[in-house]
Each structure stands twice: as C-alpha cells, then as structure tokens.
Amino acid sequence: MKYIPIVMLLLLAACKTPDVVTQAVVEPRENKVEITKPKNIVLLIGDGMGLSQISAGNYDNDNQTALEGFPVVGIHKCHSSSKLVTDSAAAATSFACGVKTFNGAIGVRADSTPVQTILEELEERGFSTGLVATSTIVHATPASFIAHNEYRKNYEAIALDFLETEVDYFVGGGKKYFDRREDERDLIAELKARDYTVEDYLTDFKDCELPASGNFAYFSADKDPLPYDQGRDYLVDASKAGLSFLDNHGDQGMFLMIEGSQIDWGGHANTPSYVLTEFYEFDIVIQEVLDWAKEDGETLVIVTADHETGGLSIRETSTMDSLDIEFISTHHTATMIPVFAYGPGSDLFSGIYENTAIYDKMRQALQLD
Numbered sequence: 557m558k559y560i561p562i563v564m565l566l567l568l569a570a571c572k573t574p575d576v577v578t579q580a581v582v583e584p585r586e587n588k589v590e591i592t593k594p595k596n597i598v599l600l601i602g603d604g605m606g607l608s609q610i611s612a613g614n615y616d617n618d619n620q621t622a623l624e625g626f627p628v629v630g631i632h633k634c635h636s637s638s639k640l641v642t643d644s645a646a647a648a649t650s651f652a653c654g655v656k657t658f659n660g661a662i663g664v665r666a667d668s669t670p671v672q673t674i675l676e677e678l679e680e681r682g683f684s685t686g687l688v689a690t691s692t693i694v695h696a697t698p699a700s701f702i703a704h705n706e707y708r709k710n711y712e713a714i715a716l717d718f719l720e721t722e723v724d725y726f727v728g729g730g731k732k733y734f735d736r737r738e739d740e741r742d743l744i745a746e747l748k749a750r751d752y753t754v755e756d757y758l759t760d761f762k763d764c765e766l767p768a769s770g771n772f773a774y775f776s777a778d779k780d781p782l783p784y785d786q787g788r789d790y791l792v793d794a795s796k797a798g799l800s801f802l803d804n805h806g807d808q809g810m811f812l813m814i815e816g817s818q819i820d821w822g823g824h825a826n827t828p829s830y831v832l833t834e835f836y837e838f839d840i841v842i843q844e845v846l847d848w849a850k851e852d853g854e855t856l857v858i859v860t861a862d863h864e865t866g867g868l869s870i871r872e873t874s875t876m877d878s879l880d881i882e883f884i885s886t887h888h889t890a891t892m893i894p895v896f897a898y899g900p901g902s903d904l905f906s907g908i909y910e911n912t913a914i915y916d917k918m919r920q921a922l923q924l925d
C-alpha cells in the first residue's frame with residue numbers, strides 16, 4: 557500500500573512538466589484535413605467513364621474493380637462554360653488549367669486566351685511529365701494538357717505545341733499529324749533533334765527500349781489506335797513503363813496523365829461490349845498504378861472521367877452474369893462524375909465540387925505558391 561501513492565506522485569509530477577501542459581494547450585482537436593505533400597501525381601482519366609460505366613464494368617468483371625482500392629471518393633460537376641453537357645476538350649481543360657471553357661476548346665479560357673496547364677507549370681518547375689492515351693496524342697484529352705487552341709480538331713497545330721513544352725514521355729496515336737503535314741515540316745525529326753527517342757507501331761511497345769537519358773515518344777498508330785478488343789494492347793505496358801521512366805528521369809517528382817480514351821467511343825457507338833472491354837483494360841491500368849503508388853508511398857493517384865457518354869443504363873432484366881445495357885443517347889450526358897483518390901493529399905478530393913477544383917486540389921496537394 558505504501559508504494560502506490562509514491563508511484564502516483566511520480567506520475568503526477570511527470571504529467572505536470574511544462575512540455576506536456578503546453579502541448580495539450582496548443583494542439584486543440586480540430587476537424588482539419590491533414591495534408592501530406594506528394595512527390596508525384598498520376599491522373600487517370602477514363603473518357604466517358606461515368607458511374608454507370610464503372611458499375612457495368614464492375615459487374616462484368618466478377619463484381620470487382622481496382623477502384624475499390626481507393627479510400628477517398630468525391631464527385632465533380634462536369635458542365636463547361638458554354639453547355640451543360642461538356643465535351644472532352646472543355647472538360648480536360650478544366651482539369652489541366654482550372655478554368656471552365658467552351659466545348660471544343662483546348663487549353664484556352666472562355667475568352668479564347670491561352671492559359672498555362674499544370675503539365676506546363678510542373679515541367680517548368682523541373683518535374684518529369686508524361687502523357688499516355690489510347691486516342692491520338694493530339695486528341696482532346698491529352699492535347700488539353702500541353703496545347704492551346706480554340707478548336708480541338710486543329711490536330712496539326714496542336715502537334716506543334718509538343719515542341720513548345722518538353723513533355724518527357726508520351727505515347728498515343730496520330731503519327732501522321734507529326735510527319736505528313738500540310739506545312740511539310742517533319743516534327744518527328746524535330747523531336748529527335750531535341751533529344752527524343754521516337755518509336756512507332758512498326759515495333760511493339762513492349763519491344764521498345766526506353767532511353768537511359770533524354771525523352772521518349774511512341775506513336776501507336778497513324779491516326780486512331782485500334783480498340784482493345786481488336787488487338788490494341790499497349791496501354792498497360794506504356795503506363796507501367798511511363799511510371800518507371802519518369803521516376804528515374806529526375807528527382808523532382810513526376811506528373812503523368814493516362815487516358816483510357818475509347819470507353820467514350822464505345823458509348824458513342826452504343827456498343828456495350830466496346831465500353832466493357834475498354835473499361836476492363838483501363839481497370840488493369842488503374843490497379844497497376846495503385847500498386848506502384850503503394851510501393852512508392854509518395855504518389856497521389858487520382859482517377860476520374862471527363863463526362864459520361866451514352867446515358868448508359870443497366871436494365872432491370874440484367875443479372876450479374878448477363879448485363880442488359882441500354883443507352884439513351886449517342887452523345888455525352890451531364891451526370892456528375894466520381895473521383896477516386898489515393899496517397900498523400902488524397903483527402904482533398906472528398907466532397908462535391910466543380911471539375912476545375914481537380915486542378916486546384918492537385919496544386920494544393922503539391923503546395924504550389
């Protein structure tokens with residue numbers, strides 16, 4: 557009995573040291589989001605990948621998707637400055653530049669003035685940067701991260717912007733906009749002169765040797781790459797190779813945008829199998845990136861879409877093994893879009909916000925200015 561009061565006195569004395577008291581006072585429990593700064597950002601955009609496409613892809617894949625591995629889920633409002641129903645150009649510009657612009661616009665504000673993209677800013681700040689797509693590389697989504705044009709289909713002009721910003725790694729179709737141009741310039745020769753190793757579809761992506769130094773570009777097709785179910789198979793390999801290439805490219809961190817471009821095209825075509833196979837491939841990429849980020853520990857991964865395409869519905873007659881899918885449109889819809897985030901800074905992405913906030917949140921996560 558004698559020892560207990562002495563022990564208690566000692567404990568009380570320890571608790572009354574000034575340090576402990578001060579800490580208790582200056583650290584009130586606030587309902588604050590703790591932000592940890594990521595080194596890298598990987599932004600994955602499933603074009604036309606609304607919640608219905610994700611749901612259908614999930615059920616079609618034995619009721620599982622890589623997206624279940626993301627702890628933070630938010631929703632963005634995807635309308636553009638000109639229309640309630642956006643297109644991919646205005647939507648990707650909102651992610652890339654943080655501004656609402658008009659449908660068809662690439663990297664310009666609603667008044668048509670150019671605005672710096674996050675890729676351009678990060679490249680300027682010494683990050684390694686990359687773009688991977690299953691469309692042409694000058695198509696709306698990848699273009700919006702590096703080009704500035706009032707009209708998304710000015711492909712040859714958009715290709716010129718690849719010489720304005722030294723994106724370190726890019727993979728996609730559209731070779732002809734670089735080497736069979738009206739102005740007769742050979743942009744591939746110009747890229748090579750600027751320390752790019754350039755490969756194309758004559759070599760399978762997986763047989764390409766990535767350079768130990770300099771930049772890398774791969775053209776997967778002259779125009780649009782094939783759909784996944786017709787033999788296109790580079791997206792997984794090009795995404796994984798991009799992660800390690802950019803990670804070893806410098807010590808400043810990386811920004812990599814990966815687009816599953818053709819989920820949208822399946823929606824426009826109102827073809828369920830096209831949507832499902834494109835989602836299936838993109839889901840594999842998401843899992844690969846998530847696994848890489850878990851290993852890395854310093855990478856913020858964001859997965860979202862620009863808009864939904866087709867008004868895809870999973871009808872009442874569906875079963876888990878046999879989906880009965882119907883579309884209401886061959887165009888995009890205005891439904892709000894899910895956002896999935898993992899890694900340092902991911903907490904910023906919960907809630908409901910405008911699509912432009914994705915740009916703001918990426919910059920906030922990186923603690924820029």
Ligand SMILES: [Zn+2]
Nearest residue numbers: 604644820865
């Ligand atoms: Zn579309």
